[in-house]
Structure formats: structure tokens, C-alpha cells
Amino acid sequence: MNALLHVERIRKSFGATAAVADLSFEVREGEIFCLLGPNGAGKSTSIAMIASVLPPDSGAIRFRGRPVARRSPAYLRQLGVVPQDIALYGILSARDNLDFFASLYGLKDGEKRRRVDEALGFAGLEDRAGDKVETFSGGMKRRLNIACALCHHPSLLIMDEPTVGIDPQSRNHILESVRALRDAGTTVIYTSHYMEEVEAIGDRILIMDHGTRVAEGTSEALKESLGDVRRCRIELDGSEPFPAESLYRVAGVTSVSQDGALLEVESVRGVENLDAIIRAVTAARGKLLGVTNVEPSLEQVFLRLTGRSLRD
Amino acid sequence: METLYAIFRRDLLNLGRKGSFVFSATVFPLALVGLLGLLNEGLFGMAMTGWDVCAVNIMVYMAVYSSMIATNSFMERAVKATNLRVLFTPVPLAALYLGKILATTIFCASGYFVDLVVLSLLGIHLGPGLGMGLAPLVVTLTLASTSIGVLLCCLVKDEPTANRILSLVVNIAAALGGVFFSMESLGGTAAAVAGFSPFTWLREAVFRFVWDGQAMGTAVAAAGSLLVAGAAVLGCRATFKSEDYA
Numbered sequence: 001m002n003a004l005l006h007v008e009r010i011r012k013s014f015g016a017t018a019a020v021a022d023l024s025f026e027v028r029e030g031e032i033f034c035l036l037g038p039n040g041a042g043k044s045t046s047i048a049m050i051a052s053v054l055p056p057d058s059g060a061i062r063f064r065g066r067p068v069a070r071r072s073p074a075y076l077r078q079l080g081v082v083p084q085d086i087a088l089y090g091i092l093s094a095r096d097n098l099d100f101f102a103s104l105y106g107l108k109d110g111e112k113r114r115r116v117d118e119a120l121g122f123a124g125l126e127d128r129a130g131d132k133v134e135t136f137s138g139g140m141k142r143r144l145n146i147a148c149a150l151c152h153h154p155s156l157l158i159m160d161e162p163t164v165g166i167d168p169q170s171r172n173h174i175l176e177s178v179r180a181l182r183d184a185g186t187t188v189i190y191t192s193h194y195m196e197e198v199e200a201i202g203d204r205i206l207i208m209d210h211g212t213r214v215a216e217g218t219s220e221a222l223k224e225s226l227g228d229v230r231r232c233r234i235e236l237d238g239s240e241p242f243p244a245e246s247l248y249r250v251a252g253v254t255s256v257s258q259d260g261a262l263l264e265v266e267s268v269r270g271v272e273n274l275d276a277i278i279r280a281v282t283a284a285r286g287k288l289l290g291v292t293n294v295e296p297s298l299e300q301v302f303l304r305l306t307g308r309s310l311r312d
Numbered sequence: 313m314e315t316l317y318a319i320f321r322r323d324l325l326n327l328g329r330k331g332s333f334v335f336s337a338t339v340f341p342l343a344l345v346g347l348l349g350l351l352n353e354g355l356f357g358m359a360m361t362g363w364d365v366c367a368v369n370i371m372v373y374m375a376v377y378s379s380m381i382a383t384n385s386f387m388e389r390a391v392k393a394t395n396l397r398v399l400f401t402p403v404p405l406a407a408l409y410l411g412k413i414l415a416t417t418i419f420c421a422s423g424y425f426v427d428l429v430v431l432s433l434l435g436i437h438l439g440p441g442l443g444m445g446l447a448p449l450v451v452t453l454t455l456a457s458t459s460i461g462v463l464l465c466c467l468v469k470d471e472p473t474a475n476r477i478l479s480l481v482v483n484i485a486a487a488l489g490g491v492f493f494s495m496e497s498l499g500g501t502a503a504a505v506a507g508f509s510p511f512t513w514l515r516e517a518v519f520r521f522v523w524d525g526q527a528m529g530t531a532v533a534a535a536g537s538l539l540v541a542g543a544a545v546l547g548c549r550a551t552f553k554s555e556d557y558a
Contacts, residue, residue, distance in 0.1 A: 048555075053400065053554045055555065083393065083397055085393040087393040087394050087397035101401065103314075103318045104315055104401040104403050105401060106314070106315075
């Protein structure tokens with residue numbers, strides 16, 4: 001795939017604080033490129049710079065190989081931006097909101113009407129097209145918030161935390177819609193601090209923290225970077241401290257940590273030691289309530305690379 | 313121009329759908345005239361009554377007061393998100409503040425025109441054509457005021473702060489300019505201070521137009537207002553940055 005967008009060492013500081021520090025990445029045509037990081041990681045600041053709202057202190061952005069001039073109309077016409085906040089006129093209907101934002105891209109008359117109808121269909125709001133947005137549920141507003149960025153058929157759709165504060169049904173609708181857009185040829189930059197979403201839709205993922213790149217790759221590649229480690233979580237019958245040394249005697253065990261009644265045990269992948277671990281726990285405690293195999297996750301990748309949780 | 317028109321139209325409709333703004337531009341001036349007219353009813357002569365004086369004072373005051381509606385429509389929290397969204401589109405930056413200035417001016421001036429007609433129909437003397445002779449001054453003064461309101465938002469980047477500053481400056485200047493009570497009655501020093509308030513000049517110009525038919529003062533005031541508006545728009549151009557919304 002060709003690179004659609006090149007971001008080269010962009011930097012933005014607010015006072016003495018660097019919100020984004022020398023961040024570089026490329027977004028390939030037709031992919032869903034996710035920016036994953038906790039709140040305050042610099043995702044929205046990066047998006048604002050890519051969307052030409054915030055000028056970078058240094059660095060460059062290139063679109064289809066050409067440097068992007070600040071607020072270049074030709075460039076902005078190629079972008080669709082879904083802001084993190086709901087950016088709709090509550091006193092207007094869904095159709096009027098779409099109509100207004102479509103008109104700002106120069107769409108007119110029949111073409112505009114067709115695109116507005118299409119966007120209403122995308123948002124699943126055909127039957128509420130004439131209703132005021134202030135009467136909509138949070139999920140409906142979120143869907144319309146996305147649809148308003150689509151009427152002009154952008155080649156690059158930038159979505160900044162588009163599922164914040166909505167119900168699972170609306171979230172699934174949005175995630176499926178994003179995949180459908182990608183399948184139809186739209187390139188998507190998707191920011192989130194929900195690793196489940198990013199794992200579900202991201203073709204490639206860039207993990208950010210403190211304005212810098214922590215890691216980048218496909219979900220599988222990032223998880224493989226955790227190394228040959230297998231984890232199991234054991235639920236104890238009580239939260240008293242567990243004598244970890246009894247587990248370190250089991251072959252293959254490399255790490256033991258306890259959080260209340262939950263015991264997490266890391267072992268070298270390939271060493272079949274689950275029976276021995278369970279025996280060691282029951283010998284020390286007499287009873288355990290459950291054992292879960294913990295699949296590697298982006299949460300663990302983030303924890304391993306930054307020493308803290310995505311939700312911290 | 314098409315995008316500017318689209319933004320202007322949207323802003324105008326938004327203003328018209330907000331009850332508090334409609335109240336501010338129509339009922340509030342009439343209520344103020346009513347209140348101050350009653351208080352000043354017997355203080356002036358038979359030819360020019362207290363009602364006539366208060367109506368002129370309040371209509372000038374309201375035109376200048378429009379700046380606070382402009383700040384609201386430009387940077388109030390509720391509209392910031394949609395304004396930011398407009399900045400993601402390929403419209404020129406100027407369309408955003410020009411749209412607000414023009415929409416607020418048309419909206420407020422329309423309300424004041426209705427007030428001028430209503431007051432004239434109630435027997436208050438506001439000059440020829442049911443007070444519509446004052447229309448050019450009302451429009452240009454409102455335009456200058458809304459432009460300054462938007463410029464102040466660009467400078468301080470915060471609507472509540474801009475409103476606090478404007479409220480303070482407008483009300484002090486109005487009080488010194490004799491809008492709410494006569495400064496002459498407070499003695500020679502107060503009368504001399506009043507001479508520095510633009511409200512004094514504006515009121516003088518309007519009174520000359522309404523009572524003596526002399527349009528020079530209002531014409532100068534209207535031309536001055538246009539110059540102020542032009543300077544404020546240039547100031548907006550120099551100071552408004554898209555990152556103010558980010």
C-alpha cells in the first residue's frame with residue numbers, strides 16, 4: 001500500500017510542556033491506522049496538527065508526498081474530521097446539520113441532497129432525519145457526528161475518540177461502519193484509549209505516551225513483542241499475601257504478582273506447568289476459586305513498555 | 313462568498329432560535345425605556361419629554377451593548393465545538409468571524425428597528441419615518457460594537473472574560489455619558505468628565521437629528537462607526553488563530 005500521509009518529527013509544546021515530541025509515522029492508503037494511548041498522551045494534539053487547526057512548532061506533514069501548507073483548502077477537502085466532542089447544532093435537525101456541513105465543502109443542490117441521504121443512511125438515522133438533534137440519544141449524536149464528516153467523501157477520515165460515552169450497541173455500529181468505510185477505500189486515522197476497539201479494527205497501531213511513540217505495528221506484532229511469556233490468573237480464596245516463593249520453585253515460572261485475591265503468574269511459553277502451579281497454590285492455600293489463561297493484550301504491551309496501565 | 317453566506321445564514325438562524333438573544337434585542341430595550349421613562353417622566357420639558365430622552369439614550373446604549381451578544385455567538389462554550397468543526401473544513405478563517413459579526417449585526421439591528429417603530433407608534437419622538445431615520449446609525453453602530461466584541465474574543469480568547477471587560481467598559485462609559493441619569497446634575501466636574509464619553513457625543517448627534525433635523529452629527533457618527541468596524545475586522549484578521557478553538 002502507498003503511504004497517504006507522512007508525519008515527520010512533529011512537535012508541539014504548550015509552555016514548558018511538550019504535548020507532542022518529535023512524533024513520526026506514516027498512514028497507508030486504505031488502512032485503519034490507530035493511535036492508542038491514555039488520556040493526555042498527545043493523540044488529540046497530533047490530530048489537531050494533522051487537521052491544520054494547530055500549527056506544529058517543528059516537523060512536517062506530507063499528503064500524497066507533497067508538503068501540506070497550513071489550512072490549504074485542497075488538503076482540507078481531502079480530510080474528514082470527527083472531533084472528540086459532539087459538534088452539532090442541537091436546535092437543528094439531523095438533515096440540516098448534514099446539509100450545513102456539506103455546503104462548507106462546496107456541495108450543492110441534487111448532489112448535496114444525495115450525499116446527505118447517504119450520510120443519514122450511514123448513521124442509521126433515516127427515520128429521524130427531520131428531528132432536532134437535541135432530542136437524540138448519545139449514540140445517535142455520535143453517529144451523526146461521524147456522518148457530518150463523510151458527506152464530501154474524504155480520502156482520509158480522522159476520528160478522535162469517536163465512541164466516548166456511548167452504549168455498546170452504538171459502539172459496535174460505529175466500529176462496523178469504520179470497517180465498512182475502510183473496505184470502501186477510505187483511509188482512517190482512529191484515536192482511542194480503548195484497547196479493545198483498537199485491537200478490533202486497527203490494521204496498524206501506534207502506541208503513544210507523553211507525546212512520543214512507544215511502539216508501532218500490527219496488533220499481532222505488538223503482542224508478540226511481549227516475548228515468550230504465558231500468563232495465568234488465579235483467583236484465591238481470600239486476599240492474604242500469598243507465599244510467592246512456592247511458585248518460583250515451579251519450572252518455567254518467571255514472575256508472580258498479587259492484586260487482592262488475584263494472583264498473576266508468568267511462565268515461559270512452551271513449558272507445560274499449569275498442573276504444577278495449581279498444585280503449588282492448593283498446597284499453600286488449600287483452595288482456589290478459579291484459573292484463567294490471560295491472552296496477551298495491548299494493555300500488557302503498554303504496561304510492559306511504560307510501566308503503567310493504559311487507564312492510569 | 314458561498315461559504316461565508318452559509319455560515320452567516322446558520323449563525324443568524326441560531327441567534328433567532330435562542331430566546332435570550334431575541335429578548336435582548338427586542339423586549340429588553342423596550343423594558344429599559346419603560347423603566348427609565350417612568351422614572352424621568354417629569355424631569356424634562358413638555359416638548360422633549362423624559363420618554364423621548366430615555367428612548368434615545370437606551371437605543372444608543374443597546375446598539376453598543378450588541379458587542380456582548382457577538383461574543384456569545386462567537387466563543388460561547390456551546391458554540392465552540394461547532395465552530396471548531398467549521399475550522400476543519402476548507403472555509404477561509406475570516407468566514408468564521410465575519411459570519412458572526414454580520415449575523416449578530418443584522419439580528420440585533422432588526423430587533424432595534426422593531427423597537428424604534430414600536431416606540432414611535434407609542435408617541436415617543438424618534439425622528440422621521442417612525443424612527444427609521446436613525447436606521448443607518450443604528451446599523452453602523454451595532455456593526456462597530458459587534459466587531460469590537462469579536463475582536464476582544466480574539467484577543468483574550470475567552471468569552472466570559474471578554475464579556476466582563478465589555479460589560480464594565482460599556483456600562484461605565486454609558487453612565488458617564490448620561491445614559492441612565494444626567495451627569496450635568498452632578499456638577500461641573502461630572503459634566504466635564506461626561507464630555508469624554510462616546511455616549512455623550514452619540515446622544516448629542518441623535519438629539520440634533522431627531523429634534524433639529526441636522527444629520528451631520530449622525531452621519532459623522534455612522535462614518536466613524538464604519539471606520540471602527542473596519543479597524544476591528546482588521547484586528548480580528550491579525551489576531552484570530554484557528555488554534556484559539558483547539
